[in-house]
Amino acid sequence: MDVVTTMKLRALSVLPFAALLAAGAFAQAPPATQPPITLKLGDAAPExxxxxxxxxxPQTDLKDGKVRVVEFWATWCGPCKVGMPHLSELSKRYGSKVAFVGVDASERVDDIALAEKFVQDSGDMMAYNVxxxxPKGPMTQNWMRAAGQNGIPCAFVVDKHGKIxxxxxxLMGLEEAVDLALQDKLDAKAAAEIDKTWEANMAKGQESFKALAAAQKDGKVDEALKLNEEVLRLLPYMVTSYAPxxxxLLTAKDPEAAAKFGNGLLKEKANAPLVLQAVATTIVNENSAVKGARDYKLAKTLIEQSLKCSAVSYGSNQTLARIxxxxxxxxxAVRFQQEAVKMIPAGEAYNRVRTAAEKLLAEYQAAR
Known part of the structure; x- marks a missing residue:
């Protein structure tokens, strides 16, 4: 059991945890001391x-014969928001056969209003039970800490028998685990095979990532496009960086294909606001590598769609101001930029952002 448990703990860290944290797969750093692991594969799921x-x-009975996914998230967690559209997609696909539960147990302050507003603003981004x-209460202690898990998002698959x-x-192995759980074939060995597959995916993805950077530097657009598609497939948590x-790359090769890709996101990523906003920002940012005429109409449409499943933010307002x-x-431009400046949080950490935003506002005001 110890060997299996050790392998299982790699599910959240098939590469070193620090590397995944830096890459944006997870939010939240590990604690200074790790408590003993008391929740293992095959154990009954906690309450x-x-x-x-x-x-x-509400999901109250974990032993009623239904497969469940219990996923931990927080309103401040960027990687969690990247994964939410996928959870919604899976919830729709599996229907009544699987119950998906998103649990916000990691807020920095115990303020339920934060979560309530986030869920209300999220719309179809969170099309499942929430x-x-x-914070740091029984759910964190009895699930996350007990299982030795430190980063979010983190998903637990509970099988038909109410066991972990x-x-x-x-974004890395959940679908495979759910499929096996529905067939009543998800045991420790099968779980380890899922982890092994994603370990290989991560390693190959890192190689593709490095090769992509080299191809971009050398101006090899066709090669870069192929490698970028591999990165998107093998490192799905990096979609907000590599969809843009x-x-x-498509604007450099085929502007019509770029437009088709961008408009395709309105359907394929309709409930993924971070992806939509990332592409829109890339389009309007004069310092980006986009070639040819900037498609401001597409950028505006992407932002407008993103706001159907997320709250208005500093970033969305500033992008709309640029457009x-x-x-x-x-x-x-002045109106949107004024709203953007108002939404920048207080504190020294945001001084540089605030200064840049205020400078941009002054430029817009001077141009009126």
Missing amino acids: LTIVKWLKGT AYAT GWIGHP TQYT AFATGDKEG
């Missing part, structure tokens, strides 16, 4: 200790 169900149907739990079948990143790269200014709407 769901929920303060309030925020969306969907709950709030006390797999633990890992929701795909669009940028307005570039298309001759100077009053609109």
Whole structure:
């Protein structure tokens, strides 16, 4: 059992945890001291200790014969937001056969209003059951800490018998684990095979990542496009970085293909606001490597779609300000940029951002 447990713990860290954290796969660093692991594969799933169900149907019985996915997230967690559209997609695909539960148990302050507003703004980005739990409370202690898991997002697959079948990143192995759980074939050996496959994917993805950088540097667009597609497939948590790269490379090769790709995101990533906003920002940023005429209409449409499943933010307002200014709407540029400046958090950590945003606002005001 010890060997299997050791292999299982690699589900969230098939590469070193620090590397994944730096790459954006997870948020939250490991604690200074790791408590003993008491929740292992094959163990009965702990109770769901929920303060309030925020969306969907409350899940109270983990031994009713249904497969469940219990995923830990927080409103401040960027990687969690990247994974949410995938959870929604899987929830829709599996329907009543699998219950997906997103548990916010990692807020920095115990304020349920933060989670309530986030869920309300998220719309179809979170098309599954969602709950709030006390930060660092029973859910964290009895699930995350007990299983030796330190980073979020983190998904637990609970099989038909109410036992833990797999633990890992929701974008790396969850679908495979759920499929096996539905067939009642998800045991420790099968879980280890899933982890082994994703370890290989991660290693190959890192190689493709390095080769992509070299191809871009050498101006080998066709090769770069192929490598970028591999990175998107093998390192799915990096989609917010490499969907914009795909669009940028396509503008250098085939502007019509770039437009098709961008418009395709409106359907394929309709509930993935971070992806939509990343591509829109790349289009309007004059310092990006986009070739040819900037498609401001597409950028605006991408932002507008993103706001159907996320709250208005500093970033979305500033992108809309850039679009307005570039298309001759100077009053609109000032208005959006003023809103962007208002939304920048207080504190020294944001001084550089605030200074740049205020400078841009002054430029828009001077141009009126």
